[in-house]
Amino acid sequence: GQNIDQPTEMTATEGAIVQINCTYQTSGFNGLFWYQQHAGEAPTFLSYNVLDGLEEKGRFSSFLSRSKGYSYLLLKELQMKDSASYLCAVSAQGYQKVTFGTGTKLQVIP
């Protein structure tokens, strides 16, 4: 089976930087996704990491360490609109299955 852990809630200040961690245990690991989900809406894709290291996309960056079963999502220059849940998801076992963590609810305060 697969086990994915991420913090339930986080609070950060507008303009600051926040790091959301995700640890996983799985067999047949292929890659790790990060999705953003605003309340009442569908998830939207942020990033997909296959290799170790940091990938940057504008204000968002995602890091993966396959040997440690660890990833983080880094959000810079936080804006109020970044208040959302951030879902970590693991692709494994032949790519067909994607397993989601329970999500981290981020609140950005003025």
Next chain:
Amino acid sequence: NAGVTQTPKFRILKIGQSMTLQCTQDMNHNYMYWYRQDPGMGLKLIYYSVGAGITDKGEVPNGYNVSRSTTEDFPLRLELAAPSQTSVYFCASTVPKIAGGGGDEQFFGPGTRLTVL
């Protein structure tokens, strides 16, 4: 492209009733998925399909059935609705990477909010 569309957006069912949640994508994606999301929780995979005529169970398939007769459509059937099936249902699709299978982003529909009373 409309992307992934789901109908209905909302539905209230009585215990024991049946219904079909519709999902259609116009991106010619091979892979399609059904998830449910309970309040404050992540998404749990119900069923998935890697192509027309091929379906397989996910984490929580009990109480549901699917079919995939065309590339575009992937309906989810609830035969005997139970209160435990009250949830938000998301359909998603993706196209697998060449020579390696999936990994590309999943495109999600807007969801169907189902209440079973």
